[in-house]
Amino acid sequence: MTNQSEARRLEARYLGLALKSPLAPSASPLTATFNGARELEDAGAAAIVMHSLFEEECQKDHAMLHQFLYEQELGHSESDGYLPVPDTFRTAEERYLDNLERMKASLEIPVIASLNGVTRKGWAEHARQLAAAGADGLELNVYYIAADAEESSMDVERRYLDIVHSVRASVPDLPLAVKISSQFTSPVHFISQLKQIGVNAVVMFNRFLQPELTLETRKLHPMLELSHADELRERLRWIAIVRAQVAIDIAVTGGVHSASDVIKAQMCGADITQMASVLMQQGPGVIRQMETEILEWMDLNEYDSLLQLKGSVSYRNAADPSGFERANYLETLDSWRP
Structure with missing residues (x-):
């Protein structure tokens, strides 16, 4: 366990919250229960993002309740309105x-x-309930695939902005984070728009699940795959670019599997690193291991705190900013040898 002095070296801030480190488990089955959350806290988690509340699941339960009451009414007409x-x-x-x-x-x-809504009314109403229950912040998990030929890129952005307008009006004081896709036409411009309408942080990036096509049945089957460390590269690029241009909190999610990944994310400008897959693979104890390895790296490289290195290789501070844009495209191609 890190002592108080070491803990101060790992301090982070996100959504206006003072955190003891940037290590925050993201929405997953591990954060879906009280016992799971307690185990993560005991293992050193600085904050947790609960599993998502899905509006569809709420709608299904309400429909089931409505049907039950309807059947009760048919069978108990003599009960004078008492429907247990x-x-x-x-x-x-x-x-x-x-x-x-x-x-x-x-x-x-x-x-x-964490909230995953469907309708504007649902987003707003459930956000109000979560705020009233004491949530320290709210992550809007907008899981939407733009698959309509009649829907433009501006329409897709407007969908997100409308959701945020609705939620922000419902919970004017609750810190909001929006979990976004990497597939926007101009991510930096879009994130700037989110900030202007009251979003406090962006979570980069949502991982859309990819179905598998089975040749024998010619049917699609859902596939749940854990993240891989190489997914982090896309996130680091865009965090570095966004950090230099938009004053907004940034959480990285997807591909964080080691202490090195956490340090890279901090250097590019992330405020916190959200983790799920590595915790599901190795258990909550990996949080303490990462803390120790981060502190050892900081000692070796003479850093007093993570805040000292945060954003040190963002687009603004990188020795070669174009590397984030074109990734030294020509040099990379020329470097390949059979």
């Missing part, structure tokens, strides 16, 4: 809010809720 609901029945949002409240009552680290 099973004590054990809890809707998705009730279970989520109970879990959030329990975490906030017992954990010392910040708890950031």
